[in-house]
Amino acid sequence: MQTTINAALAGNPNSGKTTLFNSLTGSRQHVGNYPGITVEQKEGCRLHGSHGIRFVDLPGTYSLSAYSVEELVARDFLINEKPDVIVNVIDASNLERNLYLTIQFLELGLPLVLALNMMDVAERRGMLLDSAKLESLLGVPVVPIVARSGKGMNTLLDAVVHVASEHRKPSPLEIGYGADIEEALRDLKPLLAHCNSLYHLYPERWLGVKLLENDSQIIEKVRVCAPDKAEAMLVRCEETADHLQRTLGVYPEAIIADHRYGYIKSILRRDVVGSIQVADRLYTSDRIDRVVTHRILGPIIMALVLFGLYTFTFSLSGNMVDWLEGFFALVNRGIDSMMADGPLKSMLMSGVVDGLGGVLGFVPIIMFMFFGIAVLEDSGYLARVAFMMDRIFHFFGLHGSSVMPFIISGGIAGGCAVPGVMATRTLRSPKERMATLLTVPFMNCGAKLPVLTLLIGTFFSAHQAWYMFLATMLAWAVALCAAKLLRLTVLRGEPTPFVMELPPYRFPTARGLLIHTWERTWQYIKKAGTVILGISILLWALMTYPGLPEERTNIFESQRQEFRTVHVDDKGALEKALLEVDGAEAAEQLRYSYAGRIGTALEGISSLAGVDWRTNIALVGGFAAKEVIISTLGTAYSLGEVNPEESGSLSGRLAKDPNWNSVSALAVLVFIMFYAPCFVTVICIAKEAGSWKWAFFSVAFNTIFAFILAVLVYQVGSFLYLH
Numbered sequence: 258m259q260t261t262i263n264a265a266l267a268g269n270p271n272s273g274k275t276t277l278f279n280s281l282t283g284s285r286q287h288v289g290n291y292p293g294i295t296v297e298q299k300e301g302c303r304l305h306g307s308h309g310i311r312f313v314d315l316p317g318t319y320s321l322s323a324y325s326v327e328e329l330v331a332r333d334f335l336i337n338e339k340p341d342v343i344v345n346v347i348d349a350s351n352l353e354r355n356l357y358l359t360i361q362f363l364e365l366g367l368p369l370v371l372a373l374n375m376m377d378v379a380e381r382r383g384m385l386l387d388s389a390k391l392e393s394l395l396g397v398p399v400v401p402i403v404a405r406s407g408k409g410m411n412t413l414l415d416a417v418v419h420v421a422s423e424h425r426k427p428s429p430l431e432i433g434y435g436a437d438i439e440e441a442l443r444d445l446k447p448l449l450a451h452c453n454s455l456y457h458l459y460p461e462r463w464l465g466v467k468l469l470e471n472d473s474q475i476i477e478k479v480r481v482c483a484p485d486k487a488e489a490m491l492v493r494c495e496e497t498a499d500h501l502q503r504t505l506g507v508y509p510e511a512i513i514a515d516h517r518y519g520y521i522k523s524i525l526r527r528d529v530v531g532s533i534q535v536a537d538r539l540y541t542s543d544r545i546d547r548v549v550t551h552r553i554l555g556p557i558i559m560a561l562v563l564f565g566l567y568t569f570t571f572s573l574s575g576n577m578v579d580w581l582e583g584f585f586a587l588v589n590r591g592i593d594s595m596m597a598d599g600p601l602k603s604m605l606m607s608g609v610v611d612g613l614g615g616v617l618g619f620v621p622i623i624m625f626m627f628f629g630i631a632v633l634e635d636s637g638y639l640a641r642v643a644f645m646m647d648r649i650f651h652f653f654g655l656h657g658s659s660v661m662p663f664i665i666s667g668g669i670a671g672g673c674a675v676p677g678v679m680a681t682r683t684l685r686s687p688k689e690r691m692a693t694l695l696t697v698p699f700m701n702c703g704a705k706l707p708v709l710t711l712l713i714g715t716f717f718s719a720h721q722a723w724y725m726f727l728a729t730m731l732a733w734a735v736a737l738c739a740a741k742l743l744r745l746t747v748l749r750g751e752p753t754p755f756v757m758e759l760p761p762y763r764f765p766t767a768r769g770l771l772i773h774t775w776e777r778t779w780q781y782i783k784k785a786g787t788v789i790l791g792i793s794i795l796l797w798a799l800m801t802y803p804g805l806p807e808e809r810t811n812i813f814e815s816q817r818q819e820f821r822t823v824h825v826d827d828k829g830a831l832e833k834a835l836l837e838v839d840g841a842e843a844a845e846q847l848r849y850s851y852a853g854r855i856g857t858a859l860e861g862i863s864s865l866a867g868v869d870w871r872t873n874i875a876l877v878g879g880f881a882a883k884e885v886i887i888s889t890l891g892t893a894y895s896l897g898e899v900n901p902e903e904s905g906s907l908s909g910r911l912a913k914d915p916n917w918n919s920v921s922a923l924a925v926l927v928f929i930m931f932y933a934p935c936f937v938t939v940i941c942i943a944k945e946a947g948s949w950k951w952a953f954f955s956v957a958f959n960t961i962f963a964f965i966l967a968v969l970v971y972q973v974g975s976f977l978y979l980h
């Protein structure tokens with residue numbers, strides 16, 4: 258029995274469609290050299306093996322927007338007639354331009370065969386085309402042909418039959434369109450879900466992109482399909498357009514086109530073409546890239562840029578951080594002098610002000626960091642960083658776009674996993690995204706740094722810089738290995754073929770930078786501020802209640818009385834003695850409190866890693882926010898309030914404590930680096946992953962992993978050094 262395959266020839270004007278059509282079907286059609294000659298479709302048949310193939314010659318178009326009749330005719334034909342195969346005819350001597358249309362076919366999820374036409378012209382120009390490479394990068398068959406001489410026809414027909422007989426609807430290509438467009442697409446998604454009848458015709462993401470492109474035909478269809486939702490969608494699109502106008506001074510269409518060209522450019526950069534012809538506007542970008550992504554110069558420049566970013570951030574924010582800390586200290590002093598002692602005062606000072614101060618103290622750093630990152634991002638440099646790191650990351654089952662989340666989370670020094678987790682939105686493969694999401698919290702964020710500094714400064718002061726460097730390297734190594742582990746087990750799956758968008762460089766506008774910086778900083782203040790405030794109060798309560806029973810407080814009180822009579826003449830000695838009693842009482846009170854009981858209960862297992870009950874409290878508190886570890890350690894070691902920045906006295910206390918030594922310090926260090934991400938991060942992971950399951954997994958996985966590591970360090974270390 259003979260089957261008939263419906264195939265359509267599509268491509269840019271003058272790519273040789275009609276010539277190919279004639280060569281395949283033998284019919285004589287007028288071959289014109291100007292666009293628009295083939296407005297109505299011509300049909301012809303061809304026998305290949307046992308298959309009859311019906312070819313339709315579509316009008317030539319550069320794009321599939323709704324700007325011209327040809328484009329609409331071609332698009333409607335492809336959507337409504339649903340040919341089994343689309344043969345995309347491409348002028349090989351002008352690849353970049355021609356692939357623009359190809360990308361749009363792929364975004365529509367159409368079954369495609371690429372006919373790389375005019376290979377004779379390309380060869381004459383000395384271009385070397387690697388069609389196999391192009392095939393693997395695009396994921397569709399690519400057949401080099403010469404339509405005029407009929408060369409490659411059989412291979413082309415084989416490919417057509419092959420794709421048609423697969424009867425598989427390819428999943429639509431998804432190109433990242435940058436933060437603003439992506440956010441709009443995410444918002445449009447639930448609204449578009451109401452357009453059932455459009456759904457089986459167009460990919461959902463494509464519909465969103467078209468709405469943002471202001472495509473009149475699609476807008477009309479959406480209006481008919483979901484009359485009550487259409488307005489909301491259009492308003493959302495307008496918002497995005499306005500926002501882009503304000504920040505970058507361009508329309509969404511331009512951004513979308515830029516990213517498509519960026520995508521093509523990055524394909525062509527992968528040694529597909531020996532010598533590339535580049536569109537004029539992209540030429541400068543290419544020249545810059547020749548230096549900036551150079552094999553040797555590239556990484557050096559990248560290191561300098563990142564180092565510059567941190568120097569910039571820390572030098573500018575230093576004074577503001579001091580100022581903010583001073584401000585919060587002042588507020589506490591004010592409360593101290595104005596209010597009578599009591600639980601409310603204690604809660605305000607230890608719970609509210611310290612908690613808020615801990616979070617808001619980071620705002621200047623976050624702000625300058627985001628500003629620097631906005632400069633790198635808006636200018637297009639970040640895409641290059643990801644491009645350079647991709648090979649390494651690919652090996653570990655991640656993607657070039659994973660690099661930025663890692664750096665934002667603290668990959669160099671300082672940072673925060675919350676924006677890091679949000680930055681994984683640029684990743685489009687769900688499994689690679691999930692692997693990135695779950696491993697970015699391993700980086701040394703800004704809140705872990707003071708703890709690391711404290712422990713390293715106390716127990717390894719001779720090699721401080723080295724240990725700090727090692728901690729950074731260790732974080733990367735562990736994160737990458739954990740990613741590999743996840744990708745080999747729960748997140749098993751094919752890597753997405755590496756194609757990253759390299760958008761052209763743009764000069765960032767001051768307005769755009771300010772808006773981007775402010776948006777992100779505000780997000781941090783809002784999210785972290787509300788959650789941490791609550792947690793801080795909760796922790797205060799856990800460490801304060803229940804209070805010691807009266808008979809115990811009476812004993813301390815009588816001790817005080819005793820000292821007052823003993824040291825009646827020596828004021829200095831009395832003060833010292835009273836402080837000691839206060840300390841002892843605070844320690845006992847802490848052990849008696851809920852938090853203390855939790856810490857003590859955990860001692861059974863934590864002692865395997867050399868961790869005592871007081872440190873347990875700090876570690877449990879650290880789950881709320883890593884900033885809490887130092888202040889809780891301070892309280893737990895009965896020093897009263899310890900400022901994370903002035904931890905000298907705590908350091909002395911730890912050094913003298915019999916429960917602590919360099920081995921247990923190292924074990925705690927490792928544990929703090931890798932255990933459960935802080936609460937805010939976990940919430941963000943749940944939100945980004947779309948389920949609490951993964952957030953829970955991240956808490957359990959990281960904690961168990963960190964615990965095993967800490968026990969190993971402690972047991973092996975004790976065996977080697979303490980016996």
Ligand code: GDP
Nearest residue numbers: 270271272273274275276288289375403404405
């Ligand atoms: P269409 O607009 O896509 O239908 O393109 P046409 O079929 O009208 O071809 C445009 C021009 O390219 C004509 O002059 C063809 O002779 C020429 N042409 C088509 N295929 C080839 C080829 O493989 N090699 C060369 N050198 N010229 C070709």
Ligand code: MG
Nearest residue numbers: 274275289295
């Ligand atoms: Mg034609």
